[in-house]
Amino acid sequence: DQQVKQNSPSLSVQEGRISILNCDYTNSMFDYFLWYKKYPAEGPTFLISISSIKDKNEDGRFTVFLNKSAKHLSLHIVPSQPGDSAVYFCASSSNTGKLIFGQGTTLQVKP
């Protein structure tokens, strides 16, 4: 069973507009959430994270929102740039240290 789900395999947006990537999780024991970005032929790289005690964390153009009651998190990128085109993975972690990832969403930002 997939404990972390990214239901949109792909997303296409215009340069300068907002990109919104979504992620759902099932385990209420998760207490730390992360987003990663992955380019082809490279390992995933960390983008931004949020603790379960917060509902928002912002870092430059990237903002992560957490809705614990809905077990849902989202990543907002604004403004989107062509260099943001990549696969984005959300991940959830519990206090056991286990780190589980979703299936990924391929973002394409068109110039």
Next chain:
Amino acid sequence: DAGVIQSPRHEVTEMGQEVTLRCKPISGHDYLFWYRQTMMRGLELLIYFNNNVPIDDSGMPEDRFSAKMPNASFSTLKIQPSEPRDSAVYFCASRFQPTEAFFGQGTRLTVV
């Protein structure tokens, strides 16, 4: 630190052969993870270690897969015997709980 180092970067082997993937985590990190990237499941967690001890190997697909971490600086993932359906990119990652995990470049395994 050079980051998480995986070897080899590419591996092509024949069905039935033994394959060993290697990982050197970042010094000081206390968790090490092995993932397999597939289209259907994304980054699938195979096994993870805490302080060199395997904590959860429920993601290991079959008994053909095994992983060890003999010390804090080295881990291996072994597939014996390998099958064509094992072809994928395998990633190793390490972290110092509860911070973010850092990934290696991955090993692209092709079993023919």
